[in-house]
Amino acid sequence: RLSSKENKGEKCFAVVQVPSILPRFTELPADGDTRCFILLEDIITDYLEELFELHEIKAVCPFRITRNSDLTIDEEADDFMYEIEKSIKRRKRGRPVRLELLQHTDEDTRKFLIKALNINENGIYEVQGPIDLTFFSKFANIPGCEKLCFAPIRPTTPPGDFFGYTDIFRAIREGDRLVHHPYETFDCVVQFIAQAAEDENVLAIKQTLYRVSGNSPIIASLIKAAENGKQVTVLVELKARFDEENNINWAKKLEKAGCHVIYGLTGLKTHCKIALVVRREEDGIRRYLHLGTGNYNDSTAKIYTDLGLFTCNEQFGADASSLFNVITGYSRPPEYKHFIVAPHGMRSFFEYMIRQETENAKKGLPSGITVKVNSLVDPKIIELLYEASKAGVRVQLIVRGICCLIPGIEGVSENITVMSIVGQLLEHSRIFRFENAGNPRIYMGSADWMPRNLDRRVELVFPIEDETQKARAFGILDTMLSDTTNARFMQSDTSYEHVDLRGKKKISSQLTFYHEAQARLKELQSIEKDSVLIPIHSAEE
Incomplete structure (x- = not known):
């Protein structure tokens, strides 16, 4: 809130944007072992008089607004992807639904913000300390602040259920495999798709993608599989909130590589986590599955706890084929034998x-x-x-x-x-x-x-x-x-x-869970090390 020095008593308001390109806090010189930091908004506040030389600063209030991020999309549009892209651009101008400001804010400033943003009283949140506390996570990367961090949880490689196997399909044929992330590495999921992409006996890969990483190895493998002549069908959910733009880019790359890409179903988000690999084997066609509780995202798999099941149970495979028929075509929902959908x-x-x-x-x-x-x-x-x-x-x-x-x-x-x-x-x-x-x-x-x-x-x-x-x-x-x-x-x-x-x-x-995963892997390694070595003799002996 400002007051004009030339026209005394004239009241006005100014909004100064805190630049997101600059660090949220800066370290100041300090004596001894003490370390001092100052927030960017406090630096701006200290220099407001230089920014508004012709006015007297009467009150200052840091605030933050949250806009409605829901997209209004015509799902019947001829070009659904274009509709999503248009909606993403409108998101930055969405209606304010929440106003965060400091407690004891100047009353005139508070009224100005409420009126300017046209926000309801129940959408106002008064906070005691700094707004947007996510900046505290940045301290983890500052030299000298290591003691503030958790000791890292490093996934065991490979997961216990895949120990001793290089052929992931053989491991699954011999029994169901359960993996617990991030205590056990997500690489087994990545390798499942990677091996399928290169295996000459794999005929088709079908997968749902809701959120993936920015440099996804799974998508790279799907592209490789299509280039290798396999039938690749991918449902990329373009309506995954805040991942729409990322998913559009991946969908275009998958399509360009020759994959059959579906953008989701009208009126529904596809949130299930399933990958199906169809493989030709000596005794016929076999279906291999990965079913999960979390996204096919190798980045979040390091910090989210999730479980994944690998199986080639034939009845599960039949249910999986039926599910993909529903989400990639015009089939009616079937009676599943084991899946709940x-x-x-x-x-x-x-x-x-x-x-x-x-x-x-x-x-x-x-x-x-x-x-x-x-x-x-x-x-x-x-x-x-x-x-x-x-x-x-x-x-x-x-x-x-x-x-x-x-x-x-x-x-x-x-x-x-x-x-x-x-x-x-x-x-x-x-x-x-x-x-x-x-x-x-x-x-x-x-x-x-x-x-x-x-x-x-x-x-x-x-x-x-x-x-x-x-x-x-x-x-x-x-x-x-x-x-x-x-x-x-x-x-x-x-x-x-x-x-x-x-x-x-x-x-x-x-x-x-972390210690159990480590202990399990060490036990398996010990068993392997102590196993009896059997010499191979010639047939003549």
Whole structure:
């Protein structure tokens, strides 16, 4: 807020943009071991009088606005990609939906911003300290600040399930393989597509891509596969929020290489994570699958926790072919043998499974529900979980982010616990366990319990049926539930509290998984080293 020196009393306002090209903070000279830093907006504030020499500075307020980033797209347009590109350009001019400013902001300045931005009062957030705290992450790269960083979690290479194998297809033929990222390297997924691209017996590759890295080795392999004469079909979801531009560029490169590219389905986002490789073998055609909980993104795979299943189970392969027929053509959704697919069947499946646990509890049979998701907001699912709790079903929920269910309400949700694990890595995997009257069933996949996932997206949840991998999946959930370091539990007043460590062991589930992966690989290496060497004799001996 300014006041003119020449025309006394005349009030005006000026907005100074903080340049994003400059560092957010600068280190200042300091004595001894002390280090001092100043924010860019504070430097600008200190020099405002030089910028507005003809005015007197009356008040200064750093602020930030968030614009509506939803794209308005005509999905029936002849050129869908062009429509997306036009919408991206309009995003920078989207309607302001949030205003962040400092507490105790000058009242005149506050009113000016509200009027200028035409923002509702409930869209105003007053903060106590600096706005946009992401700048703190930059300290990790400053020399002398190493002690502020976590010790890195470096993936084991190869994952235990692929130890001793150079032929990834042989490994999958011999049994289902489960990988846990980033404790185990994502390179096995990259190599799965890379080997398929070069293998002369591979006939086709089909894959869904939602978010990929800026220099994706998976896309490079898909391009190589097309150049090698294989049939390559890729669904690139152009409506993936904030990745639209990146995905458009990849889609064009894939098309140029000869891949068959689909841009998604009208009215739906394709969020499932699946890759299908069709291979000709001595005993016929075999389908190899990778099914995941996370994106085919080699960059985020280093900091997101996700799970992936490799299998050549023929019934899974048949379901995969049916799913690709739906998302790449005009097929009606089939009756899947093992897959649970949204938007036609996933909601009804989960509702049935929760009701079944409720009925089992009423009959005195073993019952229980353990679920790990990123968000839980679906009203119908929440209602059914409350009913299950009232029937005596023990419900354990691991929800990293938004959770609209409230645990611990007398007569409603006494049997429900809600924990959130926020640690060094971003929890991203989705896992669903149902006790099923003493014969537990476990599923993994791409869907959270939100209306958008169950009703407005193509999502995939798949069962873990191999007994060895089922036991491992159960163990993963048990380890998470035992976390006492990064876990917080929701109270009945919706607040969260850390675990009371008195009398309890300090356990970080993320570090436990990391150490287990390392120990498993070392054990396999030791076994290989100590194995008996058998000499090869000639046939004449």
